[in-house]
Amino acid sequence: MTLSPLVRFWNLIKPYKKPIRLIYYYAIISGVVNLSLPLGIQAIINYLQTGELTTSWIVLVAFVLIGIAITGKIQINQLRIVEDIQQDIFAKSAFEFAYRIPKIKQINLDKVHAPELVNRFFDVLTIQKGLPKILIDFSMAAFQITFGLILLTFYSSYFIMLGISLILIIYLIFKITGPKGLETSIKESKYKYMLAHWLEEIASNTKTFKVLNKGNLHLEKTDDVNLHYLENREKHFKILIKQFVLFVGFKVWVAAGLLVLGGVLVFNQEMNIGQFVASEIIIIMIINSVEKITRIVETIYDVLTALDKIGHVTDLELDQDNGNGEFEQNTNGVSIELADVSFKYPNQENYVFENLSVKIKPKSKVWLKGNTGKGKSTLLNIIARIQTLDTGTVLFNNRPSEYYSLESLHNQIGFISPNTGLFEGTIEENILMNREVEDKELNTVLSKLFLTDFISKQKDGIKTKVDSRGRRMPKSTIQKIILARYLVNNPSILLLEDPLQFIDETEKKAIIDFIMDEEKSWTVIVIADYLYWADKANQIIKL
């Protein structure tokens, strides 16, 4: 279920009810204190008209100045509170993204380019920037209008009518143009993300576009998305302008109404000059506040749109994990059984496999083969519980996979697909992934994978930094480091797809000997064209 942006905004600020209440209290105080300016000036004029410089006059001036200082102090307090909320939202969002992204259901991740999802994180900054305007400026302006109108009614009951019409018109402008404004803002933002995504596509294929740039495909596609963006931006801008025009027209009307009314009241001697000046100051304050609200409207659209965009990530369903069973390391090995397994990708008509049943004994070393598209990779994903099954069961040691907690199961599975890569960090981080591994264990694995030499030659040894995806590293070394990641904790199951294709023959054979050693307790299922894997396997499964 997708939530409306307004509900999302409510959910965002719900945890900050207390501090926000404080901001409103401050806005109320500020709204009241702000009125000391017109009231003080009214009294000052009245004193000046008497032509005397009295201590009361000095007190009044002081009163007005103190009022200004107090509102300043209140604004500082409000800024502090909103700053704390902003910092909190940023940190929480960072963790929300980091926690959720690896847990998003694979079926949802298949539909998108995961790194592109992260672009939405930048909308946290839009929310951050928008909050002070919405929480402080908007509330201050709203209270200012309310108190100003209340005060005006003391000068004349005619002002009441003007006040009511003012609030009614603001409400109507929002009611009529608001939903359209939000809709166009969301559409505009959709193309903004598309554009960023396309630029990222160019960036991740620089060599292709560098060499094959004659057709200018990169520019044409940019132009195409850009056009859509600009079209929708224009539509959104038109709504903003429409709102602005409505506000300006309404401002002129209110100003004229109030000024004329004020003038008439003075002529009819229902108001003195001091009251007239004071009411005009209040009117100017109200008009300024209305203007402020007009300008904040764009920020409101931006923040609501940002929440909608972030919702695209936070709404994605996460992996289910209802199992409590602990999948323990087992030196006797783990048996794997597929019982009547059927699986179909949601957007495909045909089943990848139907009623597939396979038994694999503990410690088996399996070579998985089959023509392209037969579902070899899919099967590994299903066994690793990365994809969820439609029907049938995967059993480990005769217990359904779901019996085990996902964390304990994954901790015992070494899973390598052609997409497995290195991330920016040290070699050590890439291998250990924060797990406790004894040095002896680590060194054995590094030596079995012919990594010891490479690491010792690096200036910072195992602490040497690796680029994202191991950009500047030999492909064979990348594969070795990835393999080390999944071997150091001696897992019970190894599910491997093309783990060694870049490694040279001698080393490759030695590593295969190590992985496929029948004495090793792990159960291995491997997909690879290199036939030495098949020679070493004790079971072959053909799809």
Ligand SMILES: Nc1ncnc2c1ncn2[C@@H]1O[C@H](COP(=O)(O)OP(=O)(O)OP(=O)(O)O)[C@@H](O)[C@H]1O
């Ligand atoms: N995420 C996905 N969404 C939809 N269909 C998919 C997805 N992944 C794979 N498929 C389709 O499912 C079928 C099985 O794909 P899979 O990659 O498992 O086969 P494979 O035997 O490993 O193929 P290859 O040897 O070419 O890698 C193919 O028809 C493929 O197009």
